Structure formats: C-alpha cells, structure tokens
Amino acid sequence: MKPNRPAALLARLSLACLASLAATAHADEGMWMPSQLPRIADALREAGYAGDPAALADLTAAPLNAVVRAGGGTGAFVSADGLVLTNHHVAYGVIQYNSTPQRNLIDAGYIAADRAAELPANPDFRILVTVGFDDVTAQVLGAARGKTGRAYHDAVDAASKRIVAECEREEGVRCSVVNMYNGAEFHRVRQLELRDVRLVYAPPRAIGNYGDEIDNFMWPRHTGDFTILRAYVGRDGKPAAYSPDNVPYNPPSHLRIAREGLREGDFAMLAGYPGITYRHRTAAEFAEQVEWTLPSRVAVLDELIGVIEEAGRQDPEARTRYASQLQSLKNNRKRAAGELDGLRRSDAVRRRAEDERQLLAATSGAVARDIAALRKVLERASAVRERDLLLGLLGQTQVLRSALTLERLRIEAGKPDAERESGYQQRDLALIEGTLRQVQRRYDPKVEQALLRVLLGRYQQLPDAQRLPEFDAAFGRTPAELDAALARLYGATRLGEEAVRLAALEAARNGQPLPEDPLLALAAQLVPAQMRLEDERKARDGELLRLRPAYMRALIAWRQQQGRAVYPDANGTLRVSYGRVQALQPRDAVSFAPVTTVAGIVEKHTGLAPFDAPQPLLEAIARGDFGDTADPVLGTQTVDFLTNLDTTGGNSGSPVLNARGELVGLNFDSNWEAVSASWWFDPRYKRAIHVDMRYMRWLMEKVYPAPHVLREMGL
Amino acid sequence: MKPNRPAALLARLSLACLASLAATAHADEGMWMPSQLPRIADALREAGYAGDPAALADLTAAPLNAVVRAGGGTGAFVSADGLVLTNHHVAYGVIQYNSTPQRNLIDAGYIAADRAAELPANPDFRILVTVGFDDVTAQVLGAARGKTGRAYHDAVDAASKRIVAECEREEGVRCSVVNMYNGAEFHRVRQLELRDVRLVYAPPRAIGNYGDEIDNFMWPRHTGDFTILRAYVGRDGKPAAYSPDNVPYNPPSHLRIAREGLREGDFAMLAGYPGITYRHRTAAEFAEQVEWTLPSRVAVLDELIGVIEEAGRQDPEARTRYASQLQSLKNNRKRAAGELDGLRRSDAVRRRAEDERQLLAATSGAVARDIAALRKVLERASAVRERDLLLGLLGQTQVLRSALTLERLRIEAGKPDAERESGYQQRDLALIEGTLRQVQRRYDPKVEQALLRVLLGRYQQLPDAQRLPEFDAAFGRTPAELDAALARLYGATRLGEEAVRLAALEAARNGQPLPEDPLLALAAQLVPAQMRLEDERKARDGELLRLRPAYMRALIAWRQQQGRAVYPDANGTLRVSYGRVQALQPRDAVSFAPVTTVAGIVEKHTGLAPFDAPQPLLEAIARGDFGDTADPVLGTQTVDFLTNLDTTGGNSGSPVLNARGELVGLNFDSNWEAVSASWWFDPRYKRAIHVDMRYMRWLMEKVYPAPHVLREMGL
Structure with missing residues (x-):
C-alpha cells in the first residue's frame, strides 16, 4: 500500500476504519480482539495456524x-x-x-x-x-x-x-x-x-x-x-x-x-482474559514509570519492609502479625524491581520516545492539539505524584485505614445506595466488616506508628504545593511533631479492639455519628481532604478519557503507515495471541530449553516444601512408565513448556492451542524477564509458561488415576 | 591386554610397576604426574594434543x-x-x-x-x-x-x-x-x-x-x-x-x-599445583562424608551462624566485630552444602561402594589383610567423630583460643626449637602475636559465650566414651552448669584486654608461668587433654600412613584390570590435566555456553560493587572496537571460557594451553556443581573456569593499555 499523508488520512477516517486498514501483525506481539483476527489472517496462517482465521472472529461462537x-x-x-x-x-x-x-x-x-x-x-x-x-x-x-x-x-x-x-x-x-x-x-x-x-x-x-x-x-x-x-x-x-x-x-x-505435544518452533495460540497493560502509554508516561514511579516505589517499599522486619526481630508476636503483609510488600517490591530491570534492559524509554517522535511528526490538526492537551493533564498529575504515592500507601496501616473507611462509610451512608461511591454500597458491607475483623490478627501499634513515621515523615518533606492543610494540622510539620501526634493518637485510640471497630461500623452503616475516639476524630479531619483529592482525580480521569483517544488515533495511523495492526491494551476482555514454542536466552551464555521433563522434578526435590514432590510421583518417575504421554524425541515425560505468546495477569488458566486448535497446554505464569511486558513487549525476553497437557494426562492416567474424567474429556 | 588374575599380579609386581602398566586414561578425569604422561600418550594424542607427550614428562624441563x-x-x-x-x-x-x-x-x-x-x-x-x-x-x-x-x-x-x-x-x-x-x-x-x-x-x-x-x-x-x-x-x-x-x-x-582462542570441543590442557583431593578414599570414608561429616558440619555451622547473626541484630557493635568470622563461616557452610549436594547428585556413595566391592573381590593375601586393618583404624576414628568435630570448632572462639594457644606455647617453649610441635616454633611467634592482637577487633564476650554454649552444649550430649574428664570438670555435665562456668570464666577473665594477652605471650614464649587468669587456668586444665588427643591422632595417622598403600595397591591393580591408569590424589605437587572446552547442562532445560562475552559484563552491571564495571571498560564495550582479539565466529569480545579440566584448590592461576602448547587461558575457579569434585569426578558436572587470554590482551591493548608489557610477552 502506498503511504498517504497521515494528516489527510486522520481527517478522513474513523478510528475503527483506521484499525481495520492495518493488515499485518508485528513480530509475535499482540493481544488481539477476536474480531481483528480475520484482518491479520495472512500473518496467522504464515505463523502456522491451520484453521480458518474467520472462525475465530466471534468470541460468542465456537471455539x-x-x-x-x-x-x-x-x-x-x-x-x-x-x-x-x-x-x-x-x-x-x-x-x-x-x-x-x-x-x-x-x-x-x-x-x-x-x-x-x-x-x-x-x-x-x-x-x-x-x-x-x-x-x-x-x-x-x-x-x-x-x-x-x-x-x-x-x-x-x-x-x-x-x-x-x-x-x-x-x-x-x-x-x-x-x-x-x-x-x-x-x-x-x-x-x-x-x-x-x-x-x-x-x-x-x-x-x-x-x-x-x-x-x-x-x-x-x-x-x-x-x-x-x-x-x-x-x-x-x-x-x-x-x-x-x-x-x-x-x-x-x-x-x-x-x-x-509441541516442540520448539511449533505454532501455538492462546485465548484468555488478560487484565491490564500499558503498551500504548505516552513516551512521557514511560519515562516517568522508569525514572520515577518504579524506583520511588521500590525505595518506599524497602523502607516499609525494613521497618516491619526490624520490628519482627525484636518481637516474635509482631513478626507473626505482619508476616502476611510483609510477604505482600515483598512481592510488590519484587515485581516493581523486576519491571524496572526489564524496562531498562529493553531500553524501552528511549525506544518509545523515538517511536512517539515519529508519530507526532506525522500528526497535525485537532488530533495534535488534543495530544498536546493530554500531555498537560499528565504533567499536572506528575506534579503531585510524590503525595499520591505516599498517601496511597496509608492503606498499609490497619487501624488508621479502619478509621478512614468508617468515616467515609458514615458519609456515603447518608446517600441513596445507587449514588454512593463504589466500595461503600450495601453489597460492600460484608467485605468491610471482614476487613475490620481481620485487623485483630494483623495489628501492632508500635509497627503501625513506625510505618506512619516512614510515610508521613517523607510527606512532611514535600513542597507546600503537594501538602494538604488537613494533614499538616493533624501531624505537624516536623518529625518531632509527628512523633508527638502519633504517640497521642495511638496512646488513646481504642480502635485496636474489635468490639469498638464493630460498634463504629454499626453507627457508620446507618450514617450515625461515630463513637468518640482520637483516630475517628482524625479521620473526620482527613477524609474531606481525601475526597477533595478524589474529585480532582476524577476530573483528571475525565480529561484523560477524553484526550487519550487522540493519541490512540495518531498511533493507529502511524502504525498503519508502518503496515502494522494495533490491538487495544488489555482490559479484562477476551483476547487471542499467537506465536510459537520458543527457547529463552535470558543472559550471556545462558540458554533455557523450551520444554522441561520429569528429571527436573527429581533434581529440585529436597523433601521440604515447596520442593517436596509426592512419593507416588517420585516412584512413577523412577519407574519411567510414561506410555504414550512421553515425548517421542526426548524419550521421557515432559512437564511444562515455554512459548512467546503475549500474556499478562488474568491469562492464568488460558488454554494453549496447537495449529489445529486442539488444547496442548494450560498457561500459568511468565518468566522473570517478562515482568515488564505489561508496558513493553520485548520479543527477546517475553515468554509464557504452560503446563504440558501430556503431563496432566500422565498424572491422571498413571500417578493419581482418574480414568472416568479422562474418558469424559475424550482421552 | 588379556586380564590376569589380580591376586597373582599383586604378588608379582611393585606398585610403581603396576601404575606404569596401566595404559589409558579414563574419560577426562585425572591430575597426572608429568612422569605419567608418556604412558598415556595415546589418550593424550587422541584427545587432540599436537605435541610430543614425552616432552611433558619432566617437570623440571620446558615447558x-x-x-x-x-x-x-x-x-x-x-x-x-x-x-x-x-x-x-x-x-x-x-x-x-x-x-x-x-x-x-x-x-x-x-x-x-x-x-x-x-x-x-x-x-x-x-x-x-x-x-x-x-x-x-x-x-x-x-x-x-x-x-x-x-x-x-x-x-x-x-x-x-x-x-x-x-x-x-x-x-x-x-x-x-x-x-x-x-x-x-x-x-x-x-x-x-x-x-x-x-x-x-x-x-x-x-x-x-x-x-x-x-x-x-x-x-x-x-x-x-x-x-x-x-x-x-x-x-x-x-x-x-x-x-x-x-x-x-x-x-x-x-x-x-x-x-x-578456543571454541567448544577444542583440546585444552592445564598445569598447576592442585592442593588436595580425596578421590582414592575408601567406600566407608565416602559414606561417612556424605551421611555424617558434611550434614553434621552444615548443622553445627548453621547454629554458629545463627548465634552470630542474632547477636548482630541486637548489637551493631557485635555485628561489626564478627562480620569477617561470619563471612568465613558462611563460606565454609556453603562449600560443605555444595559438596554434599554434588556427592548426592553423582550418587557417589553407591558408585564408590560398588567399585570397592569389585576391587575387594579381586584382592587377597597380605594386601587384603592390610585393607581389613585399615578399615578397623577408620572405624576407631569414626567412633569419636562427634567429639573431634566439636572440639575442632573451639578454634572459632577468640579469647578461649588465645588462652589455649598461650598455654600450649608455654609448654612447647620448654623444648629445643627443633623438637617443638610445628606452629609453636620460633618462626611461628610473629603469627601468634598477630593473632593475639587481632582478637581486639573481633571479640565480644556475649557472642563467645553463645558460641561455646552451642559447641559445648552439643558436647555435653555425647556418650561417656567420647567425653574427656578435663572438659567435664571444667564445664560440668548440664546446660545449667555450663552457663554457670561460662559466666564465671568470662566474668573474671582479663584476656579480652590486649595488654594482658601480650604480657601472657611474653611469659609463654619464655616458658615461664602465665599470669593469673581464669581462662589461662582453664587452658592449663584442657591443653593436656588436647595433647592426649593429638597423640592418639598421630598414632592413628601412622597406621593410616602404613595401611593406605595396600588400598592404593589393590585399587591400581583393579584399575589395571579395567585398563585404566591411576593418578595420585592431589598433594600440592605439579600436575597436568587435559580435556576440552565444554558446555554445561547443570539442570533440566538449563544449558550454559562454554564461552562468555562482554555483553554479559554490561548485563550484570548495576553500578554497585561487585557489579560496578569501570566506565572505561563499559565505553570500550559500547565502542565495540575489539580488533583481532574478537572471536571471529561470535563477532565480539570473549571474556571467560569453560573446560572439563580436572582441577581443585591450588590450581588458581594455572596456565591453560592449546593443542600446540600455547597459553590460551588462565584458570581461576570452578563451577558450583564441581565443589564435590575433590571427592568424586563427575564428567557431567565437573568444569573449570578460565580467563580467555584474548580478553586480557584486549584490556591491555585498548582499555588499560600497556603496550610495553604486551611487547615483552611477544604480542
């Protein structure tokens, strides 16, 4: 197709038309809407798909x-x-x-x-x-x-x-x-x-x-x-x-x-409900993610982790109470660090910026004006990012979070149910009660104050424009004032007692005044400030919702110039990705084969969880009785395999299909190098990890047999 | 060669003759004495050596x-x-x-x-x-x-x-x-x-x-x-x-x-001074190493590490003082655990036992009787192994070890210098003084008592036959008595003061009575017991020295039956090993290429030690100006390479030679899977790690240039 002047194109065509013009997929990247598949039929067939791409277009029809x-x-x-x-x-x-x-x-x-x-x-x-x-x-x-x-x-x-x-x-x-x-x-x-x-x-x-x-x-x-x-x-x-x-x-x-089963290089396809990706974010958002958001997140989480670990060393009871929260903080920290590593490894900031530079050069008129406006909105959000990160982490507290929830519920309860903020409607009350009850097993006043000293201590350092009068009034402007405020609040609050929290819940759900308590009084001071920020955020979100389509429009036009189709970012709807079984070379001189075997189960087995393979499995492996589930080339039982399929959280359990549309694997994870793929798909490193259906079949035939279930599945 | 009846062979031939009969090497295992190389000339040539094996026979001649x-x-x-x-x-x-x-x-x-x-x-x-x-x-x-x-x-x-x-x-x-x-x-x-x-x-x-x-x-x-x-x-x-x-x-x-440089599969040869191996130990010694020694070592070291880490958490000063000892304990622990893993992975106990069973079946007469006697001596040593492990670890203390050293020096100083136990002669005094001075920066009385509670607490659990009256008298028979004894000793000792230790050294080196101090008084009680154990050990060592040759004789005869030559265990003398550049598949689906490149330096670089590659190196890599030091196939600069050469501690710095006897690499480490090779050479896992001489040359040419030194080396 002969390239047209993009500005002219933009003026003439609707977004849907633009997206449908794009004729080919790029590398193996892509979480395609089923309706897009007929339009990239050639690429699908070239990749090895033996079926009719048109049959995949309707997500409400077979398969x-x-x-x-x-x-x-x-x-x-x-x-x-x-x-x-x-x-x-x-x-x-x-x-x-x-x-x-x-x-x-x-x-x-x-x-x-x-x-x-x-x-x-x-x-x-x-x-x-x-x-x-x-x-x-x-x-x-x-x-x-x-x-x-x-x-x-x-x-x-x-x-x-x-x-x-x-x-x-x-x-x-x-x-x-x-x-x-x-x-x-x-x-x-x-x-x-x-x-x-x-x-x-x-x-x-x-x-x-x-x-x-x-x-x-x-x-x-x-x-x-x-x-x-x-x-x-x-x-x-x-x-x-x-x-x-x-x-x-x-x-x-x-x-x-x-x-x-499949072998290296074989075609594979996967369908599922990926949750969220940020692939089409602006270059400025990519830069902020790598240069500020992720490093800042890692730094604050490290400090919170340090506080909880230190408390746990001094007090075994605190260690137990915060074990689950600590685990979750560490997981979040690990993911953030992994995403940061990956985005840097892929040089994503520079590459996205270069891509956007060309995109903008090909864009003009109303679309360009909207993109300029979008950039301004994003800049305004960036101006308060430190504050938003720190105040967002107040959710890591137990009784302060309870107090804020109770006060907000009291306010929302005054409105008709349909008009309440979501999270505070009738149907949310059971969850709120569960969370308030859980505090009992997860709270230690010393640890909570230490966590707040980290978050609010950092908050106190922020410039005036980012601080809120309500917070300054409550916690002061210096570490000494903060310490004094925390000592006063936690010395007197009775919200650490379950009965007190539940009594407050009873009042709040009926919109009645909450009991006297210094933390509830504090919440009455802070929640209006939170709601003001929420209003600002919703106004900003409205602008983003209004302006981002211009960016997508320009992006799709630009990709069309490049001859590439564009899939929408993941949003929990059914998507299809296709690619192949592929090995991974994650680092210099390191190579991972794309198929594992039962030998690895034995190698990893230590007898201690999580490497405590059950005796019947170890014995079955030792017998080597794999029958027709064994891989004919490897001569042994395979376990998991690796593809370059495009996945993200929510794809857990996605069926992996072969070229004939038969089920060969079950997606369950991706590799460490792919954590950053929610922002940037790097074909060198992005892999998805699947259970080989032959392993499942072998387990159900020979190790923990369920012949009636296999029969029902036609095996 | 037609197999002879081994008993007849043994009776007729001397050990040297037997060893020289053996004509071929086995796999790539072997730390050969240079004098053996002409005898395995065919194997050497078959492996790819282009020179004359006879020229390698004399370790006092070129090369x-x-x-x-x-x-x-x-x-x-x-x-x-x-x-x-x-x-x-x-x-x-x-x-x-x-x-x-x-x-x-x-x-x-x-x-x-x-x-x-x-x-x-x-x-x-x-x-x-x-x-x-x-x-x-x-x-x-x-x-x-x-x-x-x-x-x-x-x-x-x-x-x-x-x-x-x-x-x-x-x-x-x-x-x-x-x-x-x-x-x-x-x-x-x-x-x-x-x-x-x-x-x-x-x-x-x-x-x-x-x-x-x-x-x-x-x-x-x-x-x-x-x-x-x-x-x-x-x-x-x-x-x-x-x-x-x-x-x-x-x-x-x-x-x-x-x-x-070399590529995968190329011949390589290495000469150096490997320190010590245990490849020719008996099946019983293999079993004890895997089933008792290494697990026990790991368990006790874990406890000592735990004590020091706990103390460090409570007291930053103690953390600093014990940082170096902790590091060394952790290294020892890691090595022991790695050796254990490796011996288990190689199924070494079963394989050595099977080998020995066949060896013994082919052995009779005086040799067989000596082997039976050897087994009895080893059993006697095993009967006190728990005690020997625990008392050996008293060296992990600071002031108790000082007291024991001072008392022993006092005793030895009474003898003519030549008759003193080695370690206590005139030439050792500077080292002793240095160690006594160092205590100052490495001692904390609480930590030392905690370490002793671990070691002596375990000691108190031993059966009567393994305990010593002197130790029982000093530390009692129950944890309570031990605590009381330690509190008394460490409450009153002044050996924590450098001046006191040095004054005691002055007395000890002249054989004069030591100052009054509860720990020195304790040492006067314990050292005679230690010397009694030392006498027992020397008697046992004498028997081992006398009887092990019978086992070697039988082993060499048995290997000769198998057509295999036998190299002596490493003992710090010059040895040669040969093999090839070889990749490593350490685990299921994991494969390591045998050559690394500068890309890996950049991948590992974090800017923080130990991954803080210098800026000039990073810039030179980015420039990609490798000239004739680049690998022509990989098209980039290599860094290190991997061979299957047989090495152990002491081989650090060994030159690696190509088929023409030219220097291509410098040995500096081995892989984790090979830690157990001091006992068992497993060709699947044993690798040695070398600096590629092309990397050295590139650094000296382009990054930190030293053209005059290169010229002197003929480059």
Missing part, C-alpha cells in the same frame, strides 16, 4: 465461546457436560474451601469418584461465559461529547451504569461496559454467570504448586498447575446457586485435548 | 618448568625476563600491600610504566620454581618398615625432616617431602625460592574480581581475574630478598601466549 472467566483467571470447557480446566492457583480457593485439618485437599489433592462426589466451590466463585460483546460507543459517548473533565467522566460513568443496569435485567447475566483503545470505543460485555461450580480433580499442592514462591516467575519450571472443575445449572438450564438438584451445564462448545 | 607456585596458587613465566602471569586473587595481597587510601591500586588497578615503577610485593610473597622431583621412598620408609602406629608416624616424620634439612643446605632452595599415592611413595621436591617479586600490571578490582562472592563458583562468569608480576634475583642470578639492585630473573623457559 472461543469455550474460553471462560474462572475466578480471577481464565478457564476452558473441556467436555460436553461442563468440565472446566483451569489452573490450580486459580481454583485454590475452591480447594481450600473444601479442606479441613482432617481432610486436607490442598496437601492430598482430590479426585471425585463420581458426580455425586464433586464438591461445591466457595459460594462467591464464578464461571462467566461471554454471550455478547457489542459496540456501545455511541451510547456511552453521546452524552459526554462537548463536556470536559469531571463532567466528561461523570457522563461516561452514568451512561455505562445505565447500560449495565438495563442489561442485567435479564436473570443470570452479568454485564459490564469496557473501554477499548483507551476511551476511543466502548463495548458492552454480557456474560452468563454460572454460580454452581464444583471441584472434580485437583493434584496435591506439591504438584499443583511445586516450587511455589521460589519458582514463581521462573523458568525452567516443573509445576502441574491445573485443576478440573464442573459448572452446574438449574434443571431449567439457567444459572442457579448451588443445589443438589442442579445438573451439569452443557456449554455451546468445548475444546478437545490434543494427544501430541 | 613445565615455566609453571610455578605463586603465593597460594599457580603462575607461569610468560617472558624471558621473568614476567609471571597469575590470578588477580592470587596476587591480591601484593596489590593490597601497595595500596594506600590515597593511591588505591585495588580499585584503580596498576600499570608499571617501566621496570623502575614495578612495585615490590609483600615480603612473604614467594614464587617457587620446581628444580627437582626425586623419589625418596626407600629413605623415608626404610626406618618405618616393621613399625606401627605412632612409631611409624614418627619414623616417617623424622626421615622427612632429615631429608628436608639436608636439601635446604643449598641456599635459595626450599624443599619438602611429599607423600604420593597415600603413603606408598615419597618424593623430595626442590624449589627455587624467588623472594623479590614485583607488581607489573593489575586490572581494577571491578575487572579482576567482577562479581566477587556473588559470582564465586558460578558460571557464566565475566571476570578478568589476572595480574602480571615479575620475579627478580640478585646480580649473581641467585634468589635474594628485595633490593633495588636486583635484576629480572631469567627463567629456563616461558610460555607463549596464543593469538587465537
């Missing part, structure tokens, strides 16, 4: 309607009677819910001998089957057009809520409005909400989570991270809460499990 | 006489004017000795602009050139024959000391008697002792020790671990202490540095 949301991840129907295959870690809550000290299914695994023995999941576990995906851009943006800032935000919000409410009138259906291409398009997603889900087959933890935190994000991997559930519906075929009278759900389609 | 002992490692002459190439870590003391805060050569590196600028080494640094290696078995064993136990030990000891004293009458020569094949043969080693050594070229620490402890034992590696020294002699050509009038030493031969 993609076999791919479902399961819990916080993805799953797939694998039998006509509603068997759902997903990850062990996605179904972990289901297994835990059915475990008791006497019958520990986490440790032992579970095989339902027949349908009567299938165990009901925790009542909040859901399987969602997408049954509609419709463009509602006109409806959503109709009322917003011409508005700016907070008004734009509120118009989009109100229109979305209206669409959802109308859609959910149909029983058993959950709806949402999702924003595609950063606000350029909106789609209504309709999903069948299957509420009766049961546990059919789970391997022991030491298989399903072999290696746990130590191997998390690591390759080579030796984890059998799979579990099989079954969806049930009422006798009328409609979604229903658990009942012994319910019957298995018959999905509109299901995936077939392949008998053969 | 092997270019290979020298340098400090605690190996080095090689690389110019006619006495340039010696060795590791940066071998020459570290020399660099440190010449560094001041104002002129930090460790950080900056050093290039002597001319000979006048070459900096004298610390006065105790030596380069030793082997000039004689003669069989003295008859002289050494003549007086021992017919004796047993302590008498056998003392006869060997006395004969050896006589031979050394006679040999050292020649000025400038250092002699020793070394035991080959575990006591079957003895050789006298004569070495020219070059005492004036000077620093010519050292790269900055961040090149010479890039990666430090983190990369220690690791592959892939990116360290330029080399330094160039020069040996000087008096104007008469004889060894002399440093003098500005001295002249460069002209070695009898020197190695030529190759212009090309």
